[in-house]
Amino acid sequence: MVRGEAGIGKSALLHHAREQAAAAGFRVEACTGVEAETPFAFAGLHQLCAPLLDGMSALPEPQESALSVAFGLRGGAAPDYFLVGLATLNLLTEAAEERPLLCLIDDAQWLDHASAQVLAFVARRISAERIALLFARREVGEDQIDVFIDLAPEFRLTGLDENDARMLLSEGVHTPLEDDIRDRILAEARGNPLALLELPRSATGWAGGFELPDALSVPRRIEETFRQRSEGLAPDAQMLLLLAAADPTGDADLLWRAVEQLGMRRTDAEPAEASDLLEIGARVQFRHPLVRSAVYRAARPPDRRRAHGALALATDPDVDPDRRTWHRAQSAQGTDEETAQELERSAARTLARGGAAAAAVFLQRAAELTPEPAGRARRALEAAHAKHDAGAFVEAQELATMASTGPLDALQRARIALLRARLAFHRAEGVDAPGMLLDAAETLAPLDASLSRETYLHALDAAMIIGGAGEKRGAADVARAALAAPAPPGPPLPADDLLDGLIVTFTEGYAAGAPAMHRALEAFRARGFDGEAVGQMGSRRWMWLATRSAAGLYDADVGRELAIRNVRLARELGALTTLPGALAALAGVLVLSGELARAGEVAAEGAAITQATGAIPQPFGQLILAAWCGREAETLRLHALRTQGSAAPTDGAAVATAHYALAVLHNGLGNYSAAVAAAVRARQTDEISNSSITMPELVEAAVRAGDRTLAESALAELCMRAEASGTGWALGLAERSRALVSADAAAAEGHYREALDRLRSSGMSGHLARTHLVFGEWLRREGRRQDARAQLRTAHDSLAAMGAQAFAARAARELRATGENPRKRSVQPASSLTAHELQVARLVATGATSREVGAQLFLSPRTIEAHLRSIFRKLGITSRRQLKDLLPG
Numbered sequence: 028m029v030r031g032e033a034g035i036g037k038s039a040l041l042h043h044a045r046e047q048a049a050a051a052g053f054r055v056e057a058c059t060g061v062e063a064e065t066p067f068a069f070a071g072l073h074q075l076c077a078p079l080l081d082g083m084s085a086l087p088e089p090q091e092s093a094l095s096v097a098f099g100l101r102g103g104a105a106p107d108y109f110l111v112g113l114a115t116l117n118l119l120t121e122a123a124e125e126r127p128l129l130c131l132i133d134d135a136q137w138l139d140h141a142s143a144q145v146l147a148f149v150a151r152r153i154s155a156e157r158i159a160l161l162f163a164r165r166e167v168g169e170d171q172i173d174v175f176i177d178l179a180p181e182f183r184l185t186g187l188d189e190n191d192a193r194m195l196l197s198e199g200v201h202t203p204l205e206d207d208i209r210d211r212i213l214a215e216a217r218g219n220p221l222a223l224l225e226l227p228r229s230a231t232g233w234a235g236g237f238e239l240p241d242a243l244s245v246p247r248r249i250e251e252t253f254r255q256r257s258e259g260l261a262p263d264a265q266m267l268l269l270l271a272a273a274d275p276t277g278d279a280d281l282l283w284r285a286v287e288q289l290g291m292r293r294t295d296a297e298p299a300e301a302s303d304l305l306e307i308g309a310r311v312q313f314r315h316p317l318v319r320s321a322v323y324r325a326a327r328p329p330d331r332r333r334a335h336g337a338l339a340l341a342t343d344p345d346v347d348p349d350r351r352t353w354h355r356a357q358s359a360q361g362t363d364e365e366t367a368q369e370l371e372r373s374a375a376r377t378l379a380r381g382g383a384a385a386a387a388v389f390l391q392r393a394a395e396l397t398p399e400p401a402g403r404a405r406r407a408l409e410a411a412h413a414k415h416d417a418g419a420f421v422e423a424q425e426l427a428t429m430a431s432t433g434p435l436d437a438l439q440r441a442r443i444a445l446l447r448a449r450l451a452f453h454r455a456e457g458v459d460a461p462g463m464l465l466d467a468a469e470t471l472a473p474l475d476a477s478l479s480r481e482t483y484l485h486a487l488d489a490a491m492i493i494g495g496a497g498e499k500r501g502a503a504d505v506a507r508a509a510l511a512a513p514a515p516p517g518p519p520l521p522a523d524d525l526l527d528g529l530i531v532t533f534t535e536g537y538a539a540g541a542p543a544m545h546r547a548l549e550a551f552r553a554r555g556f557d558g559e560a561v562g563q564m565g566s567r568r569w570m571w572l573a574t575r576s577a578a579g580l581y582d583a584d585v586g587r588e589l590a591i592r593n594v595r596l597a598r599e600l601g602a603l604t605t606l607p608g609a610l611a612a613l614a615g616v617l618v619l620s621g622e623l624a625r626a627g628e629v630a631a632e633g634a635a636i637t638q639a640t641g642a643i644p645q646p647f648g649q650l651i652l653a654a655w656c657g658r659e660a661e662t663l664r665l666h667a668l669r670t671q672g673s674a675a676p677t678d679g680a681a682v683a684t685a686h687y688a689l690a691v692l693h694n695g696l697g698n699y700s701a702a703v704a705a706a707v708r709a710r711q712t713d714e715i716s717n718s719s720i721t722m723p724e725l726v727e728a729a730v731r732a733g734d735r736t737l738a739e740s741a742l743a744e745l746c747m748r749a750e751a752s753g754t755g756w757a758l759g760l761a762e763r764s765r766a767l768v769s770a771d772a773a774a775a776e777g778h779y780r781e782a783l784d785r786l787r788s789s790g791m792s793g794h795l796a797r798t799h800l801v802f803g804e805w806l807r808r809e810g811r812r813q814d815a816r817a818q819l820r821t822a823h824d825s826l827a828a829m830g831a832q833a834f835a836a837r838a839a840r841e842l843r844a845t846g847e848n849p850r851k852r853s854v855q856p857a858s859s860l861t862a863h864e865l866q867v868a869r870l871v872a873t874g875a876t877s878r879e880v881g882a883q884l885f886l887s888p889r890t891i892e893a894h895l896r897s898i899f900r901k902l903g904i905t906s907r908r909q910l911k912d913l914l915p916g
Contacts, residue, residue, distance in 0.1 A: 028135075028175060029163045031184030033246035033317055034221025037163035040184070041131045044161055048129040053159075054122065055129045060137030060164075061275035062320065066353060066389065068382020069097045071142035072115065075130060082121040087882050089599070090114035097141070097380050105379055108141060109636075112148035113885045119149065120156045120887040127157040134316055135164035135175065140384035140417060147174045151638060152886060155893030186218020199224040219245045221315060225252045246317060253314075253321035256302055263295040265322075266330065268304065272322040273334045273357070276350070277310040284341035289333070332358045349373040353389075362398035370396070371406065378413070387413035391426060404430045408439055411446055420450050441470040445482055452489055461490040462500040465508050476513040483509040484526045487533070488572055491714040493679045502713035506533030521550035522569045525576065532715065541580060541751035548577055548585045570596075574612045575680075579715030581749070581757035583620060583789055590616045594629075598883055607633040607645050614648025618655050619720065621793030623830040626652050628866035635863065636885060647684050654688035654695075655793065657833025662692045683712035683721075690724040694731075695833030702728035703737070710741070719748060723794075726764040727801065735768070742768050756794070759785030763798045772809060779805065796825035800838050812845045823849045859901045865914075867894045871907055872914040 029037045045055050058075035076098075083091050093106035094114040122128050132138070132146060150160050162175065187195065192213055216222035222245050257268055270285050283293060296307055304322075305313045313319050323331070336358035342351035352369040359366050370393035378386040390410035397403035411426035427446050435443070448463035464486035471479035487509065490502040509530050515523045524547035532540025551573045570593040577586030590613040597606040610633035617626035630648040637644050646665050653661040669685035686709035693702035706725035712718050722745040729738035742764050749761035759782045766778035779802040786795040803818030823838035827849075839849040860868060870880045877891040884891075899905060902913060 028178050028181045029161070029184060030166060030181060032219065033165055034219045034225075034249050034315065035184045035186065036220050037184060038133055038315075039220070041133055041161060041163050044129065045131060048127075048159075051127075053127045053129045054125070055131065056122075057131035057133070058138075058142075060132070060134040060139075060142075062137045062316075063273070063275035065137060065139050066385050067139055067349065068141040068377050068380055068385035069111070069139065069145070071132075071138040072111075072145050073098050073142075075132070075146075076115065076118060079118055079122045082118055085121050086114055086117055087878070090117060090882070094118065099376075099380055102379065108144045109148055109885070111141075112145040112152070113882070115145055116149045116152055116156075116887050117881075119158050120889055123157040127159070130158065130160045132160065132162045135162045137316075139382075140174075141382050143174045147178060150175075150178055152890075154886070154890040156887055156889050186216075187220060187223075188218065189213070192216065192218050192223055195220060196223045196227070200227045215245070215248060217245055219249070221317075222249050225249050249315075250317045250321040250324075253304065253318045254325045257299075257304060257318075257322050258325065260298050260302060261295075263291050264298040265326075266334065267291065267295050268299050268322045269326050269330055269334045270337065271305055271307075271311050271313070272319045272326075273331065273354070274311075274338050277312065279307055279309060279311050281338070281341055282307070282311055285334075285337040288337040288340050332360055334358075349376060349389075353392075356392050356396060359396055363396045364398055364402075367393040367396040367402070367406065374409075374413070383413050384417035384419060387411075387417055387419065387422070387426075394426075394429065400432075401434050404433050404435050405439065408435075408442060408446075412442075415446060415449060424450055438471075438474040441467060441474055444470055445478075448482075449485075452485075458493060461486050461493060461505055464489055465500060465505050469508065469511070472511065472513045476516045480512055480515065480523060480526055483512045484522060484529075484569065484572075487526070487529050491680055491712075502529075503533045506530045510534065519550075521547065521554065521573070524550045525569060525573055529576075533713075537715070537748055538751040541748075541753075544576060544580050545582070548573060548580065548582060548589075551589055552585050571608055571612050574616070575714070575716040577716075578616070578619070579719045581719060581752045581754045581760070583616075583754065583756045583791055587616050587620065607637045610636070611645045611648040615651050618648070618651045619793060620791055621796065621825075621829050621831075623652060623656055623793075624862075624865065625869075627830075627862040628869070631862035632866060632884065647681070650685060650688045651691070654691040655834075656830050657692065657695045657836070659692060659696065659833075662688055679712065680714040680717060683709050683714055683717035687717050687721045687724065690721060690728060692833065694724055694728055695831070695837060697731075697837055699728045699731035703732050703734060707737075722748070723760045723764055726767055730767045738768050755785045755789030756791050759783075759789055759791065759798070760794060763794075763801065766805070767801060775805065792825065793829065793831065796822050796829065796831070797834060799825065800834060800841070803838070804841050807841060807845055816842065816845050816847050819845065820847070820849070860898060864894055864898050864901075867891060868898050868910055868914050871895065872911045874911070 029040055031037055048055050056075055056078055058071050060071055064070045083094060090110065090113055092103055093110040095101045096103040096106050097111045119128060119130065135143065153160065196209065196212065212226050216226060226248065257265060266289065267286060271282055274281060286293065299305055300307060303314055304318050305311060335354045339351050339354035339358055342354060344351050352373045356366050356370055370389045374386040374389035377389060387410050390406055390413055394403050394406035394410055397406055407426050407430035411423045411430055414423035414426055423446065427443050431443055445467040448460060448467045451463050452460035464482055468479050468482035468486055471482055486505045487502055490500060490505045506529065512526065528540055528543035528547040531543045551570065570589060574586055574589045574593065577589060593609040594606065594613050597609045610629050614626045614630040614633065617629060626648065630652055633645065633648060650662065650665040650669065653665060666685045666689050669681050686705045689705035690702045690709055693705060702724065706721050706728055709721040710718055710725060722741055725741040726738050726745060729741060745764055746761045749757035762778045762782035762785060766775045766782060769775040769778060779798065782798050783795065786798055799818045799822035803815045803822055806815035806818060819838050819842040823835055823842055826835035826838055842849050867880060870883065877888040881888045881891045904910060
């Protein structure tokens with residue numbers, strides 16, 4: 028990534044790279060961002076990939092389909108940006124098989140949003156491929172979203188030093204310059220090469236060096252010189268320059284057709300070319316992008332409209348209807364309902380290709396052209412929702428304000444309220460979001476029952492995630508209000524059942540809500556992914572909430588199944604925006620079941636995808652995993668990140684998860700007072716999954732810390748939940764906790780043995796191993812050393828094998844206290860592999876090809892092969908068959 032101001036030499040470096048790479052045998056493809064192209068989704072990406080599209084047939088069908096839809100080559104459902112990214116990665120990889128490939132992306136600051144996201148993703152996933160990407164871009168303003176942030180390595184271009192600047196000025200200016208003018212140019216240019224070449228060509232402003240100084244930046248000063256040079260041309264030559272500036276495609280044939288539309292001649296281009304401002308060959312190229320902006324900015328509005336009108340007439344409506352519509356919209360003066368309707372149709376086509384940001388631009392312009400106030404408000408509202416979906420929250424708020432001027436009907440007003448509530452939810456803290464969502468849900472109730480119910484569910488979820496303290500509305504408040512939710516307009520969908528179950532849980536209590544929650548989870552399990560359940564109350568959107576609810580109900584089987592299916596569906600759809608969250612949920616489920624190695628693989632994949640997509644990290648799976656593994660420094664670091672600035676008496680989900688992890692860590696390390704403090708904080712949450720899984724941690728910590736009152740209080744809550752849940756996991760934890768609290772030896776032993784039976788049948792091997800540990804500790808204190816050894820030996824071996832090192836060390840200490848040294852665990856072959864390598868190895872061991880593994884992990888086959896070479900070297904093997912023997916399944 029080469030960064031720097033306009034004219035500093037970025038394009039020159041890219042040109043040098045092109046020449047060097049071509050000489051070295053590289054294939055070179057390029058694209059250039061154009062400011063006027065930003066409304067067109069995937070325009071920059073299509074420019075880069077167009078010469079490579081013959082290779083699309085080698086892509087897996089979902090990837091080929093996604094790329095074809097994105098480029099408008101076929102119709103279909105809007106693809107996820109990052110499935111398009113994987114398709115692009117593999118398309119480039121295929122092209123690089125013959126010879127290395129260099130991709131040059133100039134003026135990346137002007138790429139359309141979709142292209143920028145895809146290319147940033149591709150850049151971060153490049154590994155073993157014979158591909159180099161070289162970006163050049165200007166510095167980003169504070170109000171711009173930088174999708175290329177942390178794209179390394181980065182090189183910032185600065186100005187030439189004084190000696191080199193003088194040399195360039197002397198070589199570039201062939202007429203004598205007075206010393207004071209020369210010094211003034213050097214001072215103004217500040218080492219900018221383009222400024223050094225262009226400022227001396229300004230016709231005015233340097234008279235004797237006595238003119239008044241101005242405050243223009245160097246790029247603006249250069250742009251001003253280009254403006255002055257263009258204004259010195261004949262009117263028809265100026266109009267030809269404006270036509271070229273208004274058309275971002277650089278299509279020379281289109282330019283000549285537009286020239287004919289205005290009754291001009293091709294010879295009018297000669298003065299413009301002679302001025303060295305542009306060159307017209309097979310394509311139209313400006314000397315520098317600043318020429319384009321200078322010409323366009325300087326043009327009078329009537330001339331701009333005339334130029335766009337000519338370009339609209341010159342654009343084939345069958346080949347490029349959206350660009351024709353855009354030019355027509357820019358040529359309109361005042362309002363124009365017919366053009367506004369065309370823009371709306373263009374927005375629909377763009378949205379179908381996955382271009383939410385581009386669709387919002389079309390809709391916004393449609394609103395501006397709409398003569399009738401109600402229609403203007405409607406289109407502004409649709410544009411606002413499109414901006415929200417594209418992540419442009421500030422612009423969405425501005426368009427919502429525009430729409431609110433109305434007139435609006437009741438449903439439209441409710442949708443504005445809903446949009447503002449969703450925007451509040453995305454803000455830092457978002458403390459007012461639950462209440463705003465609740466108000467929107469109440470307003471929507473008589474207008475759109477399905478959307479109202481979804482908004483009530485969103486409000487409940489927001490209350491659990493954010494927490495309920497002070498001005499916030501907690502989950503119980505939202506649930507009481509949600510009792511007024513309308514009935515489903517048709518047969519209840521799984522999310523309808525989940526809403527009803529949560530309402531009962533928070534209004535009548537856990538025990539009363541458990542049957543309804545079980546029914547909701549079974550609904551998700553039975554048909555959470557069928558075609559009927561993907562509408563407004565679609566199950567996929569709420570699958571992560573259902574997975575968390577399963578943990579709150581101690582339903583290990585359903586929680587695991589939903590988590591796995593959610594990840595699988597996200598992979599199949601290429602939904603990398605939602606996959607990291609699904610992977611974090613799956614990692615948490617795997618940790619709770621004691622599968623720490625697999626949880627590490629899943630968490631590592633989620634972290635890698637988050638980095639590749641530039642999304643906000645979701646380290647919940649990593650945090651819980653670090654705690655169970657006893658990695659103190661990592662747990663404390665991640666805990667600090669999640670709890671920074673939180674002092675609310677009722678915590679949200681993120682903070683409660685962090686405190687739960689800290690309680691597990693300190694229980695493993697034997698720091699029981701610290702574990703009590705963390706567990707008490709984790710318990711104070713409306714989020715039922717965290718409050719449920721924290722309860723046994725609190726009982727164990729309180730017993731060991733000598734706080735019997737707190738232990739008995741937590742035990743009573745845990746036993747109530749276990750009886751209501753009825754699952755083996757819940758009943759096993761309750762029995763173990765009864766044993767820890769019990770003062771009667773016979774009763775305690777019975778509870779421990781019952782706990783082992785329950786947890787063994789539930790498949791929760793992590794808690795099973797920890798039950799062997801606390802049972803062994805109790806037996807040793809009872810003086811039954813031989814019996815204690817058997818339990819502690821099992822605990823140590825199990826905990827060490829799964830990677831729960833702090834708990835394993837605790838078991839080892841207890842075992843030594845009985846007079847027996849723990850067995851040293853033999854080193855497993857796979858222990859030398861990273862979590863990511865282990866994941867690749869497991870998938871390959873199932874018989875999957877490199878292409879299949881790459882498609883699942885959003886990597887190219889070549890990267891998978893590189894991982895395999897490293898895996899084979901570390902394991903001392905040479906074939907996939909040997910890998911299957913080492914890592915079955």
